[in-house]
Amino acid sequence: MNKTRTAALAALALALPAAAACGGDDGGGVTLRYAFWDDNQRPALEAMIAAFNEDHPDIEVELEQNPWDDYWPGLDSRFAAEDAPDVFWNHVSRFPTYADNGVLLPITDYIEEDGLDTSIYPEDLYASWQFEGDQYGLPKDWDSIGLVYRLDALEAAGIDPATVNDLEWNPADGGTYVEFLQKLTVDANGENALSPDFDPENVVQYGTAMASSTGQTDWWNYAVQNGCSLQTEPWGDYAIDAPECVEAIQFTADLYNRWHVAVPAESTNQPNGGVPGDYVVPGQAATTLDGSWMLGFYRDGLEPGTWAVADNPSGPVGSGTVINGLSNAIYAGTEHPDEAWALVEFLGSEEAQSIATEMGSVWPGVSSLNQGFADYWAGEGIDVHGFQAAAEGTTTGYPLSMNDAAFGTAALDEFNQVWLGQKDAQDAAEAVVEIANAE
Amino acid sequence: MQTLHDTESRSEPVGAHRPLRRRRRREAVEAYGMLAPSIIGFAVFLIAPIAVVAVLSLYDWNLLSDPEFIGLENYRDLAGDERALQSIGNTFYYVLLNIPVQTALALLLALALNAKIKARNAFRVIYVLPWMAMPVALGVIWRWVFDPAYGALNRFLEVFGVDGASWLTDSAWAMPVIASVNVWQYTGYTMLFFLAGLQAIPAQLYEAADVDGASAPYRFFKITLPLLRPAMLFVLITSVIGSFQVFDTIHVMTAGGPAGSTATLNYQIYLESFTQRNAGYASMLAVILFAIIAVITLAQVSFFRKRTTYDFS
Numbered sequence: 001m002n003k004t005r006t007a008a009l010a011a012l013a014l015a016l017p018a019a020a021a022c023g024g025d026d027g028g029g030v031t032l033r034y035a036f037w038d039d040n041q042r043p044a045l046e047a048m049i050a051a052f053n054e055d056h057p058d059i060e061v062e063l064e065q066n067p068w069d070d071y072w073p074g075l076d077s078r079f080a081a082e083d084a085p086d087v088f089w090n091h092v093s094r095f096p097t098y099a100d101n102g103v104l105l106p107i108t109d110y111i112e113e114d115g116l117d118t119s120i121y122p123e124d125l126y127a128s129w130q131f132e133g134d135q136y137g138l139p140k141d142w143d144s145i146g147l148v149y150r151l152d153a154l155e156a157a158g159i160d161p162a163t164v165n166d167l168e169w170n171p172a173d174g175g176t177y178v179e180f181l182q183k184l185t186v187d188a189n190g191e192n193a194l195s196p197d198f199d200p201e202n203v204v205q206y207g208t209a210m211a212s213s214t215g216q217t218d219w220w221n222y223a224v225q226n227g228c229s230l231q232t233e234p235w236g237d238y239a240i241d242a243p244e245c246v247e248a249i250q251f252t253a254d255l256y257n258r259w260h261v262a263v264p265a266e267s268t269n270q271p272n273g274g275v276p277g278d279y280v281v282p283g284q285a286a287t288t289l290d291g292s293w294m295l296g297f298y299r300d301g302l303e304p305g306t307w308a309v310a311d312n313p314s315g316p317v318g319s320g321t322v323i324n325g326l327s328n329a330i331y332a333g334t335e336h337p338d339e340a341w342a343l344v345e346f347l348g349s350e351e352a353q354s355i356a357t358e359m360g361s362v363w364p365g366v367s368s369l370n371q372g373f374a375d376y377w378a379g380e381g382i383d384v385h386g387f388q389a390a391a392e393g394t395t396t397g398y399p400l401s402m403n404d405a406a407f408g409t410a411a412l413d414e415f416n417q418v419w420l421g422q423k424d425a426q427d428a429a430e431a432v433v434e435i436a437n438a439e
Numbered sequence: 440m441q442t443l444h445d446t447e448s449r450s451e452p453v454g455a456h457r458p459l460r461r462r463r464r465r466e467a468v469e470a471y472g473m474l475a476p477s478i479i480g481f482a483v484f485l486i487a488p489i490a491v492v493a494v495l496s497l498y499d500w501n502l503l504s505d506p507e508f509i510g511l512e513n514y515r516d517l518a519g520d521e522r523a524l525q526s527i528g529n530t531f532y533y534v535l536l537n538i539p540v541q542t543a544l545a546l547l548l549a550l551a552l553n554a555k556i557k558a559r560n561a562f563r564v565i566y567v568l569p570w571m572a573m574p575v576a577l578g579v580i581w582r583w584v585f586d587p588a589y590g591a592l593n594r595f596l597e598v599f600g601v602d603g604a605s606w607l608t609d610s611a612w613a614m615p616v617i618a619s620v621n622v623w624q625y626t627g628y629t630m631l632f633f634l635a636g637l638q639a640i641p642a643q644l645y646e647a648a649d650v651d652g653a654s655a656p657y658r659f660f661k662i663t664l665p666l667l668r669p670a671m672l673f674v675l676i677t678s679v680i681g682s683f684q685v686f687d688t689i690h691v692m693t694a695g696g697p698a699g700s701t702a703t704l705n706y707q708i709y710l711e712s713f714t715q716r717n718a719g720y721a722s723m724l725a726v727i728l729f730a731i732i733a734v735i736t737l738a739q740v741s742f743f744r745k746r747t748t749y750d751f752s
Contacts, residue, residue, distance in 0.1 A: 073713035080502040080718070097716075101503035201602075203588075266587040266605040271694050284589070405715050417698050420608055 030339045033085035035064040037071040040296050044361035048352045052343060059339050069213065069271045079103045082333050086340045087347075090137050090329035092128060092398040093214070093408065096235075098329075099131035100402065105330035106134035110341045120350060120366045128397075129327045137327030138348030139365030141356070143292045144391040145221055145321045146384070147310040148276075150302070153205065153286035157183045157192065164310040165386070171226070171247045174259060177313040181207025181261035184286035193261055200260035207261035209278075209285035210252065210419075213270035213412060216398070217289050220322045223248040224396040225315025234400045238407055238436045241429040248315070249418060250425040257421040265419035270412060277301065292387045293362050295377065304381055311386045320394035325365065363387065407436035489729070495722035502716050513723035522699055523724060526707035527731075529614065533703055534682045536618035542674060544626045549633030550663075563634070566627035574624065578691035581620050582607065585692075607693050610700035617688055617701055624688075625681070629674050636670030637663070672743040676736055683732050704728045 036045065042065065049061045064085055066074050072094065078084040090098070098104050111118065118126055121139045129137040147164065154161055159180065169177035182193035184207040191198045193207070210218040223230065228245035231238055239245065255262040262268075263279050276288035281301035289312065290298075298307055312321050328347045330340045346352050353364040360376040370388065377384040401407065410432045417423035471478075496513055500506035517523055552563050569577065584591045585606040593603030606616045640663065648658050686705045689695060695702030695710065702710065704724060712721035 076502045076713060076716060097501075098503065101501065103503050264588050264605075266608045267589060269608060269696070272582060272607075272691065409710070409714050413696065413699065416608075416696060420605075420697065422610075422697065 029058050029060060030336050031060045031062060032087055032336060032339055032343055033062050033064055034343070035066070035071070035075065035085035035088035037066060037068045037089060038293060039065050039067070040293070041356075041361050044356040044359045047355050047359065048347060051352060051355060052346045055346075056339075056342060059342065061343060079331075084331040084333065086331055086334040086336060087328055087343050088331065089140065090129070090327045092324060092400070093404045095129065095136070095327075096131065096400060096402055097404065099134075099136050103332050104136045105332045105334065105337060105340070106136060107138070107330065107341060107344065108133075108135045110345070111135060114345065116345065120368065121348075122365075122367050125325050125365060128325065129329075137329040138344055140326045140328050140347065141293070141353075141362035141365050142323065142325040142391070143363060144323045144387045144395070145217055145289050145291055145312060146386040146390060147287060147312055148280065148290045148294075148298060148307065149287040149310060150280065150283070150307050152306050153184055153283070157186075157286075159183060161308065161310075166311075167313040168315075169222070169225070169251065169313050170316055171251045171254075174254070175313075178255070178259050178261065181255070181287070182259060183207075185259075185261045193259065198260075203260070205283060206263045206279070206285045207287060208255065209263040209268060209276040209280060209288045210255065211263075211268040211270060211273050211276050211279075214398070214408060215411065215415070216322050216324065217276060217291055219249055219252040219415070220396060221289055221312060221320065222251050222315060224320035224322065224394060225313070225317065226251070227315075227317040230396060231399045231401065238399065238401070238403075238433050240411075241426070241433045246426050246429050249415065249429060253418045253421065253425055256419050265416065265421075269416045269419060280307075292384065295382070295384065296360060299360070299380060299382075307382075309382055309384055309386050312390055318394060319390070320396065321390035323391050323395040323397055327365075401436075403436050406438070407432065410435040492722045492725050495719055496726045498719040498722075500718040502712075502718050506719060509719070513720050516720065517723065517727070522702070523704075523707055523711075525699055526702045526704045526724075527727070529699075529701065530683060530703040530705070530728075530731075533614060533618055533685060534679065536615055537621055537682045537685075538675070538679055540618075541622045541626050541629060541678060542671075544622065545629035545674070546633050546667075548626065548630045549637055552630070553634060553637045563631075566630055568627065569624045570628035572624075574687040575691050577624060578620070578688045581688075582692050585616060608697050610697050613693050613697060613701045617685075617692055620692070621682075621685065621688055625678065629678060632670050632674050633667065636667045640666045668743065668746060672739070676739055679735060679739065680732055683728065683735075704731075 034045075034049075036042075042063065045063060049063075052061065053059070075084060075088065084103070090104070095104075110116075122142070125139045125142055126135075129135060129139070147167075149161075149164060151161060154164070164180070167175075167177040167180055169175040174182075179194070184205065185193035185198075185203060186205045187199045188202045188204050189197070189199065193200070212218045212220075214220075215223075220230065223240075223245055226244050226248040228240070228242060228248050230240055230245070240249070256265050263285050267273055268276075268279070275294075275297075276285070276290050277294055277297045279285040280288050281298070295309075312319050328344045330337065330344055334340050348365065350366050350369065353366045354369055354372060356362060357364045357369045357373040358376055360373065360380065363370060363373050374384055374388070398404075399407065414423065414428035414432050418425050418428045495506065497508060497510055498506035499509045499512075548566060552559055552566070556562075583589075587593055587603060587605040587608070590603075590606075592606070596603040604612050606612050644662050644666075645658060648662060653661070683703075684705050685703055686709065689701050689703060689706050690709070693701040695706045705728060708721045708724045708728065711717045711724060
């Protein structure tokens with residue numbers, strides 16, 4: 001017993017200096033922690049970091065991945081502990097609160113000192129990371145929403161893929177879009193949702209799958225296509241109780257409960273349901289509205305030539321989509337601000353982003369590389385210009401507000417009930433607005 | 440050197456006193472030395488966080504910038520916070536669904552597995568297995584099982600022509616489903632304590648009862664149950680506390696939904712702190728949860744203390 005204890009103590013004593021050495025800056029090397037949430041993009045990030053290390057062999061970059069729903073609580077608690085990752089993916093919805101509370105490092109001076117050419121980014125994408133006169137990040141990418149569909153499902157339903165780009169919906173009778181989804185919703189007896197013998201309780205393939213913890217890939221798109229603005233103005237009040245918004249929310253609920261063309265909300269409601277792709281890949285849904293960042297997911301899950309991307313449907317006021325972008329930001333409390341800037345500067349460069357686009361990872365923040373991304377996907381047999389066309393048309397972004405947390409939680413909570421058919425769209429929208437505008 | 444006011448030593452021989460005292464002191468030092476790791480751990484990881492939470496409950500803190508002292512405002516706000524009050528109700532509902540069923544099942548299992556049946560040890564292991572698995576992993580699997588469209592349960596019910604419910608998205612079903620998952624998970628573990636308690640009951644009591652011609656129910660209620668009282672006290676106190684603190688199963692199965700119907704107080708603390716960034720308000724809720732558990736635990740202890748225990752050692 002005593003011998004064992006002595007041995008253990010000796011081992012500890014020997015291990016201590018070794019452990020201390022790991023934490024120190026021996027040899028001038030610096031370790032940066034880089035946090036992100038989308039594991040699909042890990043290969044591209046690793047490739048970019050490998051390129052970064054060619055010029056900066058003394059800076060080691062550790063990747064820290066947490067899925068979206070855990071990413072933000074984790075980041076917040078590490079801000080509180082003053083131990084946040086040096087560099088991290090930032091999102092428009094969280095940006096105002098973070099900038100306002102001083103947890104982001106302003107990079108305005110670095111940009112000036114290095115004479116960085118910021119005209120390589122689209123102007124609004126670059127400007128979306130400004131707060132009170134300072135720049136707080138460089139654009140990493142941009143994204144929009146498109147209609148992802150399975151060619152085999154369309155073929156089985158006798159639908160010509162050429163017609164998919166011109167679908168239209170309206171809140172009254174659903175339009176050609178709902179008819180399209182009805183044809184693709186098939187029950188166990190092979191009857192589709194247009195048939196009088198259709199059994200909605202026994203569906204083997206749904207027309208669409210909707211699963212979004214914010215609305216970005218479901219009802220926000222119908223909202224913009226119906227003329228709804230989520231806010232009165234940027235930084236203004238939430239306005240989703242306006243009639244055109246409630247109508248879009250009701251239309252989304254109708255896809256579940258009136259037309260029975262969407263995978264039931266009992267399965268898809270967030271945060272615990274699957275992502276839309278989880279239903280499209282195994283064939284439980286024939287189409288979905290999904291983000292450009294998910295293309296790799298479908299490429300990896302489906303055989304080439306069995307799926308494609310089309311334009312979003314058009315609503316009563318035209319087509320439209322949600323557009324968004326991420327940035328790489330630096331933690332204000334980092335011990336290595338210069339090294340962190342070196343990494344962010346590189347990740348924002350044409351050199352780094354061309355690596356990501358050539359892997360088909362995401363649409364790049366650097367405008368000149370858009371074609372490279374489209375070319376990669378053309379090589380895979382997928383025409384992704386729909387995403388670009390959508391981005392150039394009518395778009396909406398994430399609301400800009402300090403009350404994002406209250407809005408996001410209330411909206412998910414209330415609209416989950418609407419999707420389940422347990423609550424009226426108008427009541428839910430009013431409840432959300434009341435909570436989100438209260439603070 | 441002996442002095443008059445050294446009262447302690449008057450009854451002892453002069454020679455024996457000083458070494459004894461020195462030895463006692465040395466023993467005390469050694470004892471505290473050995474206790475030190477656990478005392479330090481207790482202070483750093485339990486007492487300090489509790490104190491910090493109590494203090495934080497008086498602050499408004501968004502985790503990102505400096506906390507602001509607001510006195511008892513968080514406590515006053517609780518009165519008008521429907522979701523928080525609902526979560527307190529949800530917590531009691533969950534505990535009432537969970538504890539009686541779990542305790543009764545565990546006791547029945549312990550009785551069965553205390554009898555001389557075939558493969559008894561194998562069964563004992565099998566029933567404890569759920570407790571050994573990770574609650575989060577189990578929660579994910581149960582969520583699949585209870586999925587209304589693609590889940591195994593409703594597919595199974597279909598075979599008998601039964602239309603399964605939307606277990607986790609129907610506010611009437613969600614909490615009973617979560618409670619039953621936790622009953623399934625913890626019954627085996629609880630059973631272990633009853634089993635140990637049963638094995639500590641001397642066999643001659645039952646032999647004597649047999650001689651007197653006592654019936655099986657009579658033996659159970661007059662011998663087994665009273666003698667299981669220490670085990671029962673332990674089981675109830677630990678499982679009630681654990682039940683009030685349920686989090687992981689809820690987080691992965693329903694995330695507190697639908698409409699907050701499965702958000703227990705512990706889950707509400709998480710939501711307030713980590714999705715709403717109201718760390719001060721969440722700390723207040725944690726203090727409330729602590730107070731509720733403390734009161735209920737003290738009540739249980741005093742209930743059991745009033746009753747006789749038997750010592751056969």
